[in-house]
Amino acid sequence: MKLRPGTPVSEISLAEEFGVSRTPVREALQRLDKEKLVEIVPKSGTFVGRIPVSAVIEAIVARRALEVVIVRKAVERATPSQVLEFRARLERQREIARKNDLKTFHAEDEAFHAAFASVAGYPGIWEIIRTVKIQVDRYRQLTLPQEGRLDMVIREHKEIVDALESGDADRAVKSMEVHLDKLQLDIEVFGQTWPDYFIHDREIEGQ
Amino acid sequence: MKLRPGTPVSEISLAEEFGVSRTPVREALQRLDKEKLVEIVPKSGTFVGRIPVSAVIEAIVARRALEVVIVRKAVERATPSQVLEFRARLERQREIARKNDLKTFHAEDEAFHAAFASVAGYPGIWEIIRTVKIQVDRYRQLTLPQEGRLDMVIREHKEIVDALESGDADRAVKSMEVHLDKLQLDIEVFGQTWPDYFIHDREIEGQ
DNA sequence: CACTTCTTTCTTGTATACAAGATATATCTA
DNA sequence: TAGATATATCTTGTATACAAGAAAGAAGTG
Numbered sequence: 001m002k003l004r005p006g007t008p009v010s011e012i013s014l015a016e017e018f019g020v021s022r023t024p025v026r027e028a029l030q031r032l033d034k035e036k037l038v039e040i041v042p043k044s045g046t047f048v049g050r051i052p053v054s055a056v057i058e059a060i061v062a063r064r065a066l067e068v069v070i071v072r073k074a075v076e077r078a079t080p081s082q083v084l085e086f087r088a089r090l091e092r093q094r095e096i097a098r099k100n101d102l103k104t105f106h107a108e109d110e111a112f113h114a115a116f117a118s119v120a121g122y123p124g125i126w127e128i129i130r131t132v133k134i135q136v137d138r139y140r141q142l143t144l145p146q147e148g149r150l151d152m153v154i155r156e157h158k159e160i161v162d163a164l165e166s167g168d169a170d171r172a173v174k175s176m177e178v179h180l181d182k183l184q185l186d187i188e189v190f191g192q193t194w195p196d197y198f199i200h201d202r203e204i205e206g207q
Numbered sequence: 208m209k210l211r212p213g214t215p216v217s218e219i220s221l222a223e224e225f226g227v228s229r230t231p232v233r234e235a236l237q238r239l240d241k242e243k244l245v246e247i248v249p250k251s252g253t254f255v256g257r258i259p260v261s262a263v264i265e266a267i268v269a270r271r272a273l274e275v276v277i278v279r280k281a282v283e284r285a286t287p288s289q290v291l292e293f294r295a296r297l298e299r300q301r302e303i304a305r306k307n308d309l310k311t312f313h314a315e316d317e318a319f320h321a322a323f324a325s326v327a328g329y330p331g332i333w334e335i336i337r338t339v340k341i342q343v344d345r346y347r348q349l350t351l352p353q354e355g356r357l358d359m360v361i362r363e364h365k366e367i368v369d370a371l372e373s374g375d376a377d378r379a380v381k382s383m384e385v386h387l388d389k390l391q392l393d394i395e396v397f398g399q400t401w402p403d404y405f406i407h408d409r410e411i412e413g414q
Numbered sequence: 415c416a417c418t419t420c421t422t423t424c425t426t427g428t429a430t431a432c433a434a435g436a437t438a439t440a441t442c443t444a
Numbered sequence: 445t446a447g448a449t450a451t452a453t454c455t456t457g458t459a460t461a462c463a464a465g466a467a468a469g470a471a472g473t474g
Contacts, residue, residue: 011426022459026234026427031237041425041466043427045467066273124269218456228430252436253455419472419473423467427464432457438453439452443448
């Protein structure tokens with residue numbers, strides 16, 4: 001994890017680093033504040049955002065619900081060429097997994113899911129998912145990557161693509177649910193291990 | 208509709224109106240820009256956002272998916288006192304409907320749905336719904352309120368609460384789906400009637 | 415030594431001046 | 445008059461100066 005939650009990030013130091021004034025830095029930080037990636041405390045300082053535990057839980061729930069809708073629509077609209085593109089993606093994932101390149105694999109995984117949203121004609125819904133996913137990804141960066149996880153993910157992806165190709169919407173939805181349910185890890189326990197990195201419901205003010 | 212889409216809203220005029228400088232106005236406008244409520248064109252001007260047709264369609268789909276999750280969880284977690292609060296809300300809605308106070312009714316309707324999210328323990332998901340809902344609400348302000356619509360809404364609300372009270376999650380979900388499906392109006396036709404108020408997919412750039 | 419109080423220094427919040435591009439207007443030219 | 449061109453004026457983008465509060469440190473006090 002590059003920047004530990006709670007680490008101060010002052011506007012002026014960022015401005016100097018990027019060679020610009022405080023104004024554009026401020027605007028960028030305000031956007032990040034809204035996405036809960038930083039916490040701006042008036043007259044005090046700006047800090048790398050702690051991960052709101054409840055947000056992670058809700059993000060997983062929300063993502064699941066939205067991806068189910070996406071995959072159902074994708075089955076309805078997918079063309080044969082698009083199905084073949086998914087096959088290509090699966091093969092690419094296998095190649096990346098062989099090299100054990102986690103960073104690239106994560107990017108390709110995200111592209112895989114984004115592709116379903118694109119096929120479904122729901123780019124806006126993917127945008128929502130991408131937003132809530134950020135906190136989940138941040139959380140997952142703290143967990144150790146499990147042995148054989150990549151191959152498991154690819155098998156689940158393949159099952160979804162198989163269902164897509166067969167045109168079986170219910171099966172595709174079921175596969176997607178199975179795939180996404182793997183994200184439900186023991187967050188509460190984890191939040192107690194690195195308490196400073198997380199923020200619990202009670203601490204959240206306003207809004 | 209108070210401000211017609213496309214109407215220019217300059218930073219300096221807003222600053223004078225509120226008696227502050229451009230800086231805080233800019234920050235507010237940037238937030239609105241992200242929510243697609245205004246469109247900031249660099250070096251040109253800021254305008255009241257046109258309603259992205261595709262966003263409205265996707266918003267309805269996304270909201271439906273998320274509210275289904277919410278209502279299912281709400282049935283699971285609702286306490287008797289919370290059920291009674293919903294009964295009180297229904298009665299209040301009837302009172303407002305009798306006065307034909309559309310503005311208040313809309314606020315109460317939103318509070319009704321927000322209450323389910325609260326009971327479900329998903330305030331963050333409601334925040335997502337609230338965000339996507341904005342464009343839908345803006346669109347609906349352009350449609351004429353239909354005769355007897357309020358009574359219909361209340362009946363649908365009552366059906367959801369009845370299901371909640373009986374603890375029948377599937378029935379509650381079904382009722383919510385029926386309720387929300389009423390939002391699916393003929394958007395495409397409408398977008399052609401007032402073309403300037405809307406923005407179609409092709410016109411959207413970047414982001 | 416422990417505690418309180420005051421001062422200094424840091425942070426973000428706001429106002430303002432200037433830069434740069436887009437757009438509308440006026441002017442020139444055929 | 446019609447069109448093209450140049451100018452003026454508008455907009456947002458950026459830099460900087462100052463204000464106000466928070467936080468950390470120093471100094472005083474028991």
